[in-house]
Amino acid sequence: MTPKNKQALLTKPFIIIMVTAVVAIMTSATVASIVSAQQPQTSGSKFGTVASLQNGKDGKPAWIVSGAWDFKNVNSTSSAFNATFNMVMLNGSAPHKHTITDFKITGSPTKNNIASTYNGTATVTLKKGPVTGVPISIKLMGPSAMSLWIDPSKTGSHFGNTPLYGVQHRVK
Numbered sequence: 001m002t003p004k005n006k007q008a009l010l011t012k013p014f015i016i017i018m019v020t021a022v023v024a025i026m027t028s029a030t031v032a033s034i035v036s037a038q039q040p041q042t043s044g045s046k047f048g049t050v051a052s053l054q055n056g057k058d059g060k061p062a063w064i065v066s067g068a069w070d071f072k073n074v075n076s077t078s079s080a081f082n083a084t085f086n087m088v089m090l091n092g093s094a095p096h097k098h099t100i101t102d103f104k105i106t107g108s109p110t111k112n113n114i115a116s117t118y119n120g121t122a123t124v125t126l127k128k129g130p131v132t133g134v135p136i137s138i139k140l141m142g143p144s145a146m147s148l149w150i151d152p153s154k155t156g157s158h159f160g161n162t163p164l165y166g167v168q169h170r171v172k
Contacts, residue, residue, distance in 0.1 A: 044075055045070070045072050046070070047071065047169060048069060048146060048166050049066070049067065049167055050065055050066060050067045050068070050148070050166035051066055051165070052065045054160035054162065055160035056160065057157060059161060062089060064089075065087050065164055066085060067083060067085020067098075068084055068085070069084075074118075074140075075109075079105050081100065082099070082100060083100040084098070085097070096127070097125075098124065099125045100122050102122055105119070105120040114141065114142040115139055117138070119136075119138075120135075120138075121133045121134060121135055122134055124136075124150060124154075126156075126158060134154040135154065136151065137149040145166075145167060146165070147164065147166070148163055148165075149163040150163075150164070
């Protein structure tokens with residue numbers, strides 16, 4: 001085995017360990033913030049975490065996304081969706097944070113079996129500053145799952161070509 005092959009064998013486990021450590025740290029911080037809220041969900045209020053892998057510009061997984069979200073007044077025309085999440089590359093580099101605020105629902109939610117979809121616009125923070133009027137789609141799937149689609153044409157495809165996925169929490 002050549003020295004180059006030995007180095008490659010050692011590098012891959014190191015990257016996996018680093019990514020696992022970053023995810024564990026990000027998840028711990030997210031769970032701690034949600035647990036500290038200690039508020040039970042009501043039918044008009046949902047909250048949870050985002051835990052998702054997002055594709056890079058080549059269409060392959062490149063980013064780990066982890067954070068927290070809340071959706072208040074869900075069944076109202078004045079609903080409020082907010083999210084804060086961290087992004088880091090799979091190799092542990094380029095960590096940064098995003099927020100989604102100022103959600104304005106457009107139309108009525110669509111319901112399909114156990115899923116409800118809420119479309120609207122929001123403000124999304126990016127490296128160059130906040131971008132307003134970004135179309136987003138929030139889908140609550142049953143009592144446990146959620147997805148968040150952020151219009152790639154308004155964000156330079158920063159969040160990839162797939163929705164962010166997460167879970168709904170129930171604090172008892």
